Amino acid sequence: MKQSTHFETLAIHAGRPVDPTSGAITPPLVFSTTFERATDGSFPTGFSYGRTDNPGRRALEDCIAALEGGGRAFCFASGSAAVTATFSLLKPGDHLRAPAECYHGTLTQIRTLFATHGIEFSLFEARDAANLEHQLRPNTRLIWVETPSNPLLGVSDIAAIARLAHARGARLAIDSTFATPLAQRPLDLGADLVVHSTTKYFGGHSDVTGGAVIVRDAELAKELVNRQVLGGAVPSPFDCWLIRRSIATLPIRFRAQSETAGRVAEYLAKSPRVEKVYYPGLPTHATHELARRQMRYHGAIVSFCVPGAASEALSMAARLQLFTRATSLGGIESLVEHRASIEGPTTRTPQNLLRLSIGLEHVEDLIADLAQALGHV
Numbered sequence: 001m002k003q004s005t006h007f008e009t010l011a012i013h014a015g016r017p018v019d020p021t022s023g024a025i026t027p028p029l030v031f032s033t034t035f036e037r038a039t040d041g042s043f044p045t046g047f048s049y050g051r052t053d054n055p056g057r058r059a060l061e062d063c064i065a066a067l068e069g070g071g072r073a074f075c076f077a078s079g080s081a082a083v084t085a086t087f088s089l090l091k092p093g094d095h096l097r098a099p100a101e102c103y104h105g106t107l108t109q110i111r112t113l114f115a116t117h118g119i120e121f122s123l124f125e126a127r128d129a130a131n132l133e134h135q136l137r138p139n140t141r142l143i144w145v146e147t148p149s150n151p152l153l154g155v156s157d158i159a160a161i162a163r164l165a166h167a168r169g170a171r172l173a174i175d176s177t178f179a180t181p182l183a184q185r186p187l188d189l190g191a192d193l194v195v196h197s198t199t200k201y202f203g204g205h206s207d208v209t210g211g212a213v214i215v216r217d218a219e220l221a222k223e224l225v226n227r228q229v230l231g232g233a234v235p236s237p238f239d240c241w242l243i244r245r246s247i248a249t250l251p252i253r254f255r256a257q258s259e260t261a262g263r264v265a266e267y268l269a270k271s272p273r274v275e276k277v278y279y280p281g282l283p284t285h286a287t288h289e290l291a292r293r294q295m296r297y298h299g300a301i302v303s304f305c306v307p308g309a310a311s312e313a314l315s316m317a318a319r320l321q322l323f324t325r326a327t328s329l330g331g332i333e334s335l336v337e338h339r340a341s342i343e344g345p346t347t348r349t350p351q352n353l354l355r356l357s358i359g360l361e362h363v364e365d366l367i368a369d370l371a372q373a374l375g376h377v
Contacts, residue, residue: 007067007182008251015062015244029241030055052229056240061212063247064202067181068194070214072221074228075240079177079197081233082211083109086173086195087142088227089220092118094141097170099126103150104343106175127287129160136168146175148291151303151339151355153178153278155287155294162190171220177201178329182254183297187216198243200330201300204253208242210235253332253360257300260366261358265302267367273374275352278303300358301329303339306374310351313338317354319373322361329357334366 018025033050037043047053057075065073076082083106090096098110100123110121124135126145136143143165147156158174165172173193174186180201186194196202198210215221228234235243258281265279277284280291281298291298306312317325323336335357340349358366 010063010066011250012248014066015059016248027056027059027241027244029237031237050237051232051234054234054237054240056237056244057235060235060240060244060247063244064196064198064212065214067247068214069181069185069187069216070194071216071218072224073212073214074221074224075198075235075243076211076213076228077233077235077239078209079195079199079211080105080109081231082195082197082213083175084113084233085224085227085231086144086193086213087114087119088231089171089223090114090119090141093139094119095137095139096121096142096144097124097132097136097140098122098144099124099146099149099156100348101126101149101152101154102144102146103175104347106144106146126156126161127154129157129164132161133164133168136164136170140168140170143170143172144175145172146178147184148178148280148299148301150178151278151301151349151353153280153285153299153301153303155280155291157290158184158186158189158191158294162192165192166190178299178301179295179297180250180254182251183258183295183299187214189294192217192220199328201250201254202247202330203243204246204250204330204332205242206328206331206333208239208246210239210243254300255297256360257358258297260361260363261300261302261356262298263363264356264358264366264370267370268302268304271374273306275305275307277305278353302356302358303353304356305350305352306354308352310338310340313352313354314341316373320369321372322366322369323356329355331357332360334359334361 035047061073061075145156162172171192174191175195177197194214196212198212262281268274269277279302317336323334326335337355339355340347340351
């Protein structure tokens with residue numbers, strides 16, 4: 001393939017050559033768990049065992065690396081497995097800085113799996129990069145940032161935090177799931193690792209689970225090879241095939257979903273029956289100016305608060321007809337979720353907040369659905 005830096009072209013062609021055996025333009029599925037050696041004991045095809053590598057996984061990793069502008073991508077069986085691999089780069093006695101405004105599953109993983117094994121951690125306000133420098137410790141080795149954040153859509157200054165991290169000998173990892181590389185490329189801004197739940201926009205159809213970590217540094221890539229192969233949390237060939245297939249339409253899907261989300265956010269912001277709207281594309285959002293500079297698109301997640309408490313938010317969600325009440329995001333169908341009830345008693349999420357994942361339905365139909373549901377608030 002002729003080299004291209006355009007996202008749309010890479011999404012179709014990167015890691016997707018015509019099959020040399022059959023001439024098929026759709027990559028074939030290879031289910032084999034093992035591969036034949038040559039008579040001298042070598043592996044002339046480059047594949048030896050299913051956990052170590054697979055043609056479909058390699059194709060997906062090549063594609064995701066190209067989209068993020070990275071040297072290597074490593075795919076995992078879930079987003080949580082990708083996060084685990086990233087945190088496992090730390091050693092006992094190392095300090096991890098993580099944002100207080102963050103996906104609750106990540107914070108639970110830190111507290112449950114890593115803090116009990118000698119990893120120190122502390123929380124910080126990721127939007128306030130200016131004060132982060134004074135909060136780092138001599139043993140800080142990794143700063144984890146989620147931008148935009150879940151579910152308040154806070155945007156963090158990746159370049160500024162990267163400079164602070166590197167000045168103190170730490171690495172910066174960015175969870176960019178809500179943005180996709182179409183909206184922002186954290187490696188270009190100085191991040192060391194980018195993490196995605198490929199379950200979301202990469203998969204895009206709510207039918208496959210996966211995760212990925214992307215890096216540029218060759219030494220860091222060697223460390224992640226061990227986490228992937230020895231840890232064994234690798235995706236199946238079919239999962240890789242599904243995600244690679246879906247990536248071809250990612251640019252079209254994400255642009256359309258982001259445009260619709262912007263219009264939905266504007267509608268909600270004007271409604272007298274809505275207390276507050278969280279969407280980085282709105283001028284009223286706390287990190288709008290940073291989002292405007294750092295992101296090409298503002299994403300397809302909109303969070304908003306209705307007057308009252310949890311009961312009022314849950315009642316409104318129950319009245320929605322086109323929005324399905326379900327966890328997750330990034331699929332072609334629009335979803336609504338009451339995050340506080342999912343996150344439990346330690347949540348920082350407002351009890352009257354609903355998170356919308358905007359799909360590919362017509363924007364006027366989605367707004368009409370919200371209007372009828374809000375009519376009872």
